[in-house]
Amino acid sequence: MKKSKICDAEELRLQWLVNFKLPNYWKKIGWALLSLSFALIILTKFLDGDFSVIISILKKITLLGLLIVVISKEKIEDELMENLRGKAFSFSFIIGVVYVLVQPLINYLVFVILKPQKARFEDLGDFQILWFLLIVYLTAFWFLKRRNA
């Protein structure tokens, strides 16, 4: 195979990967997964017993649901939507980094004020960071869409 053809094929594969999105109907599936897993997490709080493994799985399903919503196409996915997605991603990324840096500090200060004996500096968990990033992305994207309606 010629070198130029190999480069073209690589480029096509890269473009497919970068622009990959699920069809619009996946959005409903994503919301359903998210709602169901979130409701079950809440439910476990009211039940007795050790649900740590189940909660851990449910948290992953929640993130999966959110991810599906994020990468599902709009009803009409055109260049404006691509543009708004880009803006929402960059905004959520910046806010996410700031959140990771600032939130543990705020948690620590709140504990110092309210319960000094329990005050400990702890970094955020992966679920909390990813959940925050995806939620901020969805909120920013929704706001930008509304602004452009």
Next chain:
Amino acid sequence: MKNTIKVERAILNLTQDELAQEIGVSRQTINSIETNRYVPSTLLSLKLSKLFNKPVNDFFKLEDND
């Protein structure tokens, strides 16, 4: 950059929705372009040019601060 898409659309007697369907975008996109909130890509500009049967420069104008 300012544009006269609204005028060109009126000349062809098209609604935002109809224009959007002609060039394969959403009504939102046309509205955003008309209100100068979004600058379209070269591809979309050329589609508009083809539809209006006019050069792009006729309906997109650079402003002093561009």
